[in-house]
Amino acid sequence: MCNNALLNRQEISPQTEFKTDRVFKLSSALLIAVIIACILLLSAWLQHIFGSTVVLVVP
Secondary structure (H helix, E strand, C coil): CHHHHHHHHHHHHHHHCCCCCCCCCHHHHHHHHHHHHHHHHHHHHHHHHHCCCCCCCCC
16 A cells, blocks of 8 residues: 555656746845845944934834
């Protein structure tokens, strides 16, 4: 019984594989990295200007 299940699984698996050239684009990954770097730099600059004070603004 287990052998039949294994054989059936091997027969089905090639049909369910997806063929993709790339998972992600290099330009998209670099864009995300640049955005994160800019946010980190802005955060460090704001902390330098205002210090580590916490302000909660509630409308």
